[in-house]
Amino acid sequence: xxxxxxxxxxxxxxxxxxxxxxxxxxxxxxxxxxxxxxxxxxxxxxxxxxxxxxxxxxxxxxxxxxxxxxxxxxxxxxxxxxxxxxxxxxxxxxxxxxxxxxxxxxxxxxxxxxxxxxxxxxxxxxxxxxxxxxxxxxxxxxxxxxxxxxxxxxxxxxxxxxxxxxxxxxxxxxxxxxxxxxxxxxxxxxxxxxxxxxxxxxxxxxxxxxxxxxxxxxxxxxxxxxxxxxxxxxxxxxxxxxxxxxxxxxxxxxxxxxxxxxxxxxxxxxxxxxxxxxxxxxxxxxxxxxxxxxxxxxxxxxxxxxxxxxxxxxxxxxxxxxxxxxxxxxxxxxxxxxxxxxxxxxxxxxxxxxxxxxxxxxxxxxxxxxxxxxxxxxxxxxxxxxxxxxxxxxxxxxxxxxxxxxxx
Numbered sequence: 001x002x003x004x005x006x007x008x009x010x011x012x013x014x015x016x017x018x019x020x021x022x023x024x025x026x027x028x029x030x031x032x033x034x035x036x037x038x039x040x041x042x043x044x045x046x047x048x049x050x051x052x053x054x055x056x057x058x059x060x061x062x063x064x065x066x067x068x069x070x071x072x073x074x075x076x077x078x079x080x081x082x083x084x085x086x087x088x089x090x091x092x093x094x095x096x097x098x099x100x101x102x103x104x105x106x107x108x109x110x111x112x113x114x115x116x117x118x119x120x121x122x123x124x125x126x127x128x129x130x131x132x133x134x135x136x137x138x139x140x141x142x143x144x145x146x147x148x149x150x151x152x153x154x155x156x157x158x159x160x161x162x163x164x165x166x167x168x169x170x171x172x173x174x175x176x177x178x179x180x181x182x183x184x185x186x187x188x189x190x191x192x193x194x195x196x197x198x199x200x201x202x203x204x205x206x207x208x209x210x211x212x213x214x215x216x217x218x219x220x221x222x223x224x225x226x227x228x229x230x231x232x233x234x235x236x237x238x239x240x241x242x243x244x245x246x247x248x249x250x251x252x253x254x255x256x257x258x259x260x261x262x263x264x265x266x267x268x269x270x271x272x273x274x275x276x277x278x279x280x281x282x283x284x285x286x287x288x289x290x291x292x293x294x295x296x297x298x299x300x301x302x303x304x305x306x307x308x309x310x311x312x313x314x315x316x317x318x319x320x321x322x323x324x325x326x327x328x329x330x331x332x333x334x335x336x337x338x339x340x341x342x343x344x345x346x347x348x349x350x351x352x353x354x355x356x357x358x359x360x361x362x363x364x365x366x367x368x369x370x371x372x373x374x375x376x377x378x379x380x381x382x383x384x385x386x387x388x389x390x391x392x393x394x395x396x397x398x399x400x401x402x403x404x405x406x407x408x
Contacts, residue, residue, distance in 0.1 A: 008083035013054035014285060020050050021292045026385045036353035037390045041383035042185050042213060042332050043357050048238040054285045055240060055278045066274060077277050084284030088244045091287040092230060093221035100245045100270055101280045105212050105233045106135035108245040112208070112229065113139040115270050119254045120176060122148030127170045127178040129154040130365040131162045131189055136179050136210040149176070156369045160187045160323040164195040175205040182214035182230070186363040186379065187323035188332040197226040212236050215290070216383070217299055217330050222246060238384070239286030242279035298384050305391050306331035306382045312395055318402060322370055322377055331382035337402060342376040345401060352397040356380045
């Protein structure tokens with residue numbers, strides 16, 4: 001079914017969406033004009049033209065209003081949230097469940113972990129991993145300290161993989177939650193979420209997945225995987241700065257009682273205030289964009305471009321690529337250059353119109369496990385709009401940067 005036939009709004013915010021999706025992918029992003037060569041996608045992608053149009057039109061329309069009111073503009077705000085939640089469920093492979101919106105994954109994870117704290121008792125256990133972003137680690141540690149629970153840490157393999165067995169061996173009859181990454185933003189590692197979920201459920205535990213890096217690049221199937229909660233950020237998949245948290249229906253009894261004036265439904269029992277309706281609308285549109293693309297073809301092209309970069313780097317002994325050498329990977333390449341600080345490499349590339357990140361990307365435990373003697377690395381990410389020419393420019397710039405270092 002095409003995007004414009006699955007509508008829960010009185011009129012679609014971008015009726016020309018199907019026409020936009022027929023254009024070459026790199027022409028669907030107005031931000032590419034004059035943007036240089038963008039490999040910063042793991043930290044946030046450019047915004048799709050449909051999202052830009054939807055949010056702009058909404059903000060300039062008669063529909064702008066707070067929700068839960070008796071007049072049409074307010075009712076439209078309610079419908080926006082319901083419609084966007086439906087689009088997110090479709091994107092995540094969920095037949096049901098609740099969807100909450102917030103400013104970012106960190107905020108939603110912190111809010112959720114506090115919400116389930118009432119179900120934790122002294123001696124209960126939470127399993128986290130060395131692979132995960134700090135935002136899926138420290139909120140759980142804070143809750144554990146407050147409730148007397150214990151955090152067990154699943155360790156990375158030296159090659160940067162996180163086998164399901166590494167997590168499963170940390171499970172005990174006291175495990176209540178397993179907080180894992182759907183895909184690493186630093187190492188490109190993709191854990192076996194389904195296997196971990198099945199094992200966790202066998203001991204009575206529930207599974208919370210940080211899917212921020214997973215959604216843009218591969219199919220997500222929360223029902224099939226059997227996870228209990230899945231959080232993602234739309235600005236990592238061509239949308240606005242907004243995040244979405246999907247919760248399985250069976251979590252209802254665990255979560256807080258009604259917050260005064262917040263409503264009886266589950267989102268109202270966790271939400272901290274009025275949502276940003278324009279961003280929620282943009283998130284729904286971004287989900288429709290991904291649902292309307294040939295995701296398989298885009299993923300194959302992304303991974304081919306990423307593998308071209310990895311192969312080039314691994315052929316030169318001056319570069320060390322961090323993370324698994326094979327298997328299922330995200331199109332993210334994190335590497336170090338012998339004799340050069342990551343910040344110096346990233347700054348030199350920026351001067352050549354190539355955008356990359358440097359640091360540890362809020363993944364300190366992973367870097368400590370794989371590269372304890374260094375303070376960080378360079379990270380390049382391939383997006384739907386990355387081209388062969390971008391990769392060539394990136395590699396040529398690296399040659400210049402490292403040649404300059406040798407000459408110096």
